[in-house]
């Protein structure tokens with residue numbers, strides 16, 4: 001099990017359209033740097049893909065191992081897209097996650113955001129999120145990630161405030 005990191009301008013556009021359409025339904029933070037959509041410099045993206053990927057690899061094995069020990073089903077691979085827009089993280093079942101890379105904080109917190117969206121995907125695959133409200137789904141993910149075995153892997157994870 002692993003995460004494959006990607007960047008796609010098309011995916012980024014798709015995500016922006018989704019947020020525009022849905023922002024009345026969910027409390028999302030729509031960040032549009034400079035107020036418009038533009039293609040990021042290639043070199044910049046390559047560097048971010050590399051550093052975010054390397055950082056995640058340091059905890060990946062342990063993370064998936066801890067999930068497997070909880071007898072939860074996983075996909076074989078997950079694809080994580082980087083995006084300059086939208087909320088800090090986003091997921092699309094069964095195996096896609098999107099992580100925002102708009103500012104320094106997003107980069108510092110990439111593992112937190114990846115783990116968060118990944119847990120959404122895992123819980124929804126295992127039917128733990130079915131029919132829950134937005135806030136209940138968020139609380140479920142927080143409770144999952146503050147369990148002792150995940151605390152050890154990702155000590156910087158903090159519960160969200162609602």
Ligand SMILES: [Zn+2]
Pocket residue numbers: 116120137138141
């Ligand atoms: Zn969430």
